[in-house]
Amino acid sequence: MTKSNSNSWESTVSTNEIVDWIKQQSTLLILTHAKPDGDALGSSLALAKTINLIRETSGATSAAECWYAAPMPSWAKTLIGNTKTRTIEDNQPLPGAFDPEGILITDTGSWNQLAPFAEFLKPRLDRTTIIDHHLQGDAEIATRRHIDTTAAAAVQPVADICCQLLGLNSASQLPVDIALPLYVGLATDTGWFKHSNVDGRVMTLAGELLEAGVNHTSIFAMLYQRDRTSRFKLMARALESMEVVKEKNAAVMTVTLQDFKDTKAGPGETGGFVDLPQSVAAIRVVALLTEQHDSDGTFTKLSLRSKPDEWEGKPAVDVNAVCNTLGGGGHARASGAKIRKPLEEAKAMVIAALP
Numbered sequence: 519m520t521k522s523n524s525n526s527w528e529s530t531v532s533t534n535e536i537v538d539w540i541k542q543q544s545t546l547l548i549l550t551h552a553k554p555d556g557d558a559l560g561s562s563l564a565l566a567k568t569i570n571l572i573r574e575t576s577g578a579t580s581a582a583e584c585w586y587a588a589p590m591p592s593w594a595k596t597l598i599g600n601t602k603t604r605t606i607e608d609n610q611p612l613p614g615a616f617d618p619e620g621i622l623i624t625d626t627g628s629w630n631q632l633a634p635f636a637e638f639l640k641p642r643l644d645r646t647t648i649i650d651h652h653l654q655g656d657a658e659i660a661t662r663r664h665i666d667t668t669a670a671a672a673v674q675p676v677a678d679i680c681c682q683l684l685g686l687n688s689a690s691q692l693p694v695d696i697a698l699p700l701y702v703g704l705a706t707d708t709g710w711f712k713h714s715n716v717d718g719r720v721m722t723l724a725g726e727l728l729e730a731g732v733n734h735t736s737i738f739a740m741l742y743q744r745d746r747t748s749r750f751k752l753m754a755r756a757l758e759s760m761e762v763v764k765e766k767n768a769a770v771m772t773v774t775l776q777d778f779k780d781t782k783a784g785p786g787e788t789g790g791f792v793d794l795p796q797s798v799a800a801i802r803v804v805a806l807l808t809e810q811h812d813s814d815g816t817f818t819k820l821s822l823r824s825k826p827d828e829w830e831g832k833p834a835v836d837v838n839a840v841c842n843t844l845g846g847g848g849h850a851r852a853s854g855a856k857i858r859k860p861l862e863e864a865k866a867m868v869i870a871a872l873p
């Protein structure tokens with residue numbers, strides 16, 4: 519039995535209690551981490567679509583909307599459909615007039631990842647609820663938290679909430695436009711059902727979502743077969759930069775602002791690069807360092823991945839622990855950090871932090 523404590527990063531409410539809380543809110547704003555991925559978009563949109571469906575069928579007008587901090591993936595539009603969303607570009611002020619009764623945050627609970635919304639959120643923490651599956655977060659953001667670190671994706675607890683809101687026994691009964699974003703979150707956070715976080719619950723939910731009518735081949739094509747050539751040129755730069763360190767067990771790749779400029783690729787086009795060197799037998803840890811720019815200047819974004827040595831029985835490096843020492847975190851096998859240092863300096867710090 520886990521104890522509930524309002525100050526530590528653990529669950530304080532069940533999904534049933536979140537369902538009751540949602541029903542009491544007349545207007546809801548749904549937020550997720552900046553630069554949203556499949557699980558961030560999937561979890562937030564499935565909730566918004568479910569809440570709005572209930573309001574529509576009961577005669578009231580739609581009342582849930584999602585705000586996203588750019589950049590957005592190119593396929594986001596297909597998932598969004600007719601759901602009310604707002605994308606906040608870098609340095610753009612947040613809409614001041616909207617004052618939602620409740621705020622739901624999915625797939626994160628850390629200030630780092632919610633920075634673009636911080637000024638809006640801070641005076642409204644008492645009306646905020648978090649649904650997440652990460653190992654770390656800032657508990658002060660919401661006293662109502664459902665954190666399932668055993669879930670592979672945030673869409674898992676969200677699917678449960680959507681079913682409860684609609685009075686369904688199984689996700690196979692969900693409308694397809696709600697099943698679709700859930701499937702996207704589940705498939706992307708598991709690396710298309712191949713990461714260590716896949717278990718029976720993941721496959722059961724995936725099966726139910728397929729029964730609900732999700733077309734998985736068209737989702738795969740939408741997510742992974744619509745790249746621009748600029749992404750390939752950038753990928754070549756990243757692979758070219760690869761350095762093998764730590765007795766050939768770790769690979770470090772860098773992508774510079776100049777690489778983006780030369781290849782005409784956008785900041786959203788580095789997805790999946792960090793997974794590539796893992797196909798090398800000896801490589802057990804991969805670091806991708808991306809040079810980025812925001813209103814506070816240039817910084818380095820770190821992505822870290824690890825894999826166990828299946829032949830010699832060595833466990834995977836806990837990259838969450840490594841990222842913790844660099845001010846970041848995430849999951850044991852997939853983590854990240856935002857390092858406010860120039861690329862080369864950040865690279866030296868990362869190599870030093872690796873076991």
Ligand SMILES: [Mn+2]
Pocket residue numbers: 557558625651670671672707
């Ligand atoms: Mn996630």
